Amino acid sequence: MASGLVPLSVITASASLPETYRWLRETWGPVAGVELEPGVNAWLVMGHPEMLELVRNEWVFSRDARNWGDYRDGVVAPDSGLGPMMFYRPNVIGADGMEHRRLRRPLDDALAAVDQRQMRRAVERTCQDLITAFIHRGHADLVSEYAQIVPLLALAEESGLNPQEGRDLLETLAALFGSADDAQEGNRRFEEILARLIRARQANSANDVASSLVRHPDLRSDDEVLQSLVVLISAGQQTLSAWISRALWLMLTDPRFASRLRGGRLGVDEALDEVLWRDPPMTHMPARYALIDTELGGQRIARGDALILGLAAANTDPRIHTDAVEREIGNRAHLGFSAGPHQCPARTPARLIARVAVEQALHLLPRIALSIPAGTVTSIPSPWMRHLASLPVTFTPTSDTALNPSVR
Numbered sequence: 001m002a003s004g005l006v007p008l009s010v011i012t013a014s015a016s017l018p019e020t021y022r023w024l025r026e027t028w029g030p031v032a033g034v035e036l037e038p039g040v041n042a043w044l045v046m047g048h049p050e051m052l053e054l055v056r057n058e059w060v061f062s063r064d065a066r067n068w069g070d071y072r073d074g075v076v077a078p079d080s081g082l083g084p085m086m087f088y089r090p091n092v093i094g095a096d097g098m099e100h101r102r103l104r105r106p107l108d109d110a111l112a113a114v115d116q117r118q119m120r121r122a123v124e125r126t127c128q129d130l131i132t133a134f135i136h137r138g139h140a141d142l143v144s145e146y147a148q149i150v151p152l153l154a155l156a157e158e159s160g161l162n163p164q165e166g167r168d169l170l171e172t173l174a175a176l177f178g179s180a181d182d183a184q185e186g187n188r189r190f191e192e193i194l195a196r197l198i199r200a201r202q203a204n205s206a207n208d209v210a211s212s213l214v215r216h217p218d219l220r221s222d223d224e225v226l227q228s229l230v231v232l233i234s235a236g237q238q239t240l241s242a243w244i245s246r247a248l249w250l251m252l253t254d255p256r257f258a259s260r261l262r263g264g265r266l267g268v269d270e271a272l273d274e275v276l277w278r279d280p281p282m283t284h285m286p287a288r289y290a291l292i293d294t295e296l297g298g299q300r301i302a303r304g305d306a307l308i309l310g311l312a313a314a315n316t317d318p319r320i321h322t323d324a325v326e327r328e329i330g331n332r333a334h335l336g337f338s339a340g341p342h343q344c345p346a347r348t349p350a351r352l353i354a355r356v357a358v359e360q361a362l363h364l365l366p367r368i369a370l371s372i373p374a375g376t377v378t379s380i381p382s383p384w385m386r387h388l389a390s391l392p393v394t395f396t397p398t399s400d401t402a403l404n405p406s407v408r
């Protein structure tokens with residue numbers, strides 16, 4: 001691959017993704033060389049058919065980072081910022097073939113058993129509690145005070161933790177993303193809370209995700225149960241938070257949605273769909289690693305090369321779109337959740353949580369409006385996501401007793 005490639009984080013942060021992808025396609029075709037960090041390059045797959053080929057052919061493109069040449073050869077430092085998203089971990093995400101299917105079945109079964117109505121009620125309660133904490137104030141940041149918190153509390157409750165344990169888990173996450181010393185301690189406490197839950201469900205089964213995993217015959221050790229629970233809670237956290245924030249931003253700023261808002265609940269599902277098409281939570285998803293020398297989208301891929309899933313780019317591949325993306329509303333053939341054996345197992349619960357979170361904010365905060373110009377919202381720098389840094393809003397301050405039944 002050539003040197004002097006565009007850093008992936010620059011592509012992700014570009015003011016207009018469609019224009020950047022158009023330029024990259026003109027230069028490279030559907031698969032472009034990009035830089036992950038100085039000295040570490042990868043392929044960004046932007047074509048829709050190439051993406052499907054990448055994620056469906058696991059005998060050519062492995063999910064296991066131990067097949068990544070730069071990782072194996074020590075080109076990537078052990079403390080590289082790429083580690084959290086790209087390094088190998090012994091869980092479903094890093095497995096291929098039969099081993100992947102064995103670790104994946106328990107997740108699919110646990111998620112399929114989730115009671116949707118019960119979950120909806122629990123998420124509504126969580127949203128109302130969060131809104132109660134700031135509704136008297138007349139202003140809030142819907143990213144840090146809401147979208148970042150709802151997913152973890154919802155996933156924790158679904159897993160089997162009570163609200164206080166969910167809050168404890170949230171605190172450990174704050175530590176995890178804090179200083180290096182805190183991070184280790186945060187990780188230990190995060191796993192300890194989940195290990196305690198697993199021991200409790202081994203003693204007494206309940207109707208929750210943890211119990212389903214504990215009972216599952218495909219999981220062979222307590223550690224596999226723990227890692228499955230860790231993946232289920234952590235994989236949904238940032239993705240859901242980004243989806244909720246972007247959908248709220250769209251509904252607050254785009255006249256098509258703003259006018260629907262006044263009419264009631266219409267529009268939330270359409271906003272969620274539009275975000276998945278135009279600006280999916282995982283803009284660029286790591287990664288697959290070539291097991292052999294091969295070819296993709298006209299590029300020669302060498303064994304050990306890393307390939308990044310350009311999910312946002314594939315959604316707007318001009319070869320599959322004859323129309324504007326917004327005409328696709330209601331069509332869920334986007335690649336926001338990827339495809340193939342590793343595609344996200346949580347589309348249904350993820351949509352439910354995101355829909356309830358957006359609905360509750362829009363309907364409980366009277367006269368809600370963005371408090372800065374629409375075009376000035378910024379994203380947290382990252383090669384992978386365009387998560388909004390904040391979403392400051394104003395609304396008519398209201399007594400929290402209107403919302404919180406416990407203080408009525």
Ligand code: HEM
Binds near residue numbers: 093237349
């Ligand atoms: C309830 C919330 C969620 C949970 C529990 C969840 C869980 C997971 C898990 C366990 C995987 C790994 C699957 C495997 O390797 O076999 C995964 C993959 C993925 N998820 Fe989710 N997820 C959630 C929400 C989301 C959201 C909101 C999005 C974005 C719209 C998303 C996008 C993805 C993508 C792109 C992958 C990668 C697929 C690949 O590598 O091909 N997820 N998710």
